[in-house]
Amino acid sequence: MIDELDRRVIAALQLNGRAPWSAVARWVGASETTAQRRYQA
Numbered sequence: 001m002i003d004e005l006d007r008r009v010i011a012a013l014q015l016n017g018r019a020p021w022s023a024v025a026r027w028v029g030a031s032e033t034t035a036q037r038r039y040q041a
Contacts, residue, residue: 002025003036005028005030005034006038007033008027008028008029009028009030009038009039010013010039012024012027012028013039021036
């Protein structure tokens with residue numbers, strides 16, 4: 001099931017698909033590891 005954090009990660013990557021995970025994590029308010037895991041799940 002997709003939650004709000006998953007939606008924010010997807011939205012951040014839609015804006016800049018080549019952004020480093022550290023930037024995506026900052027944009028969504030999560031750790032870099034969490035952002036990566038949410039994307040991979």
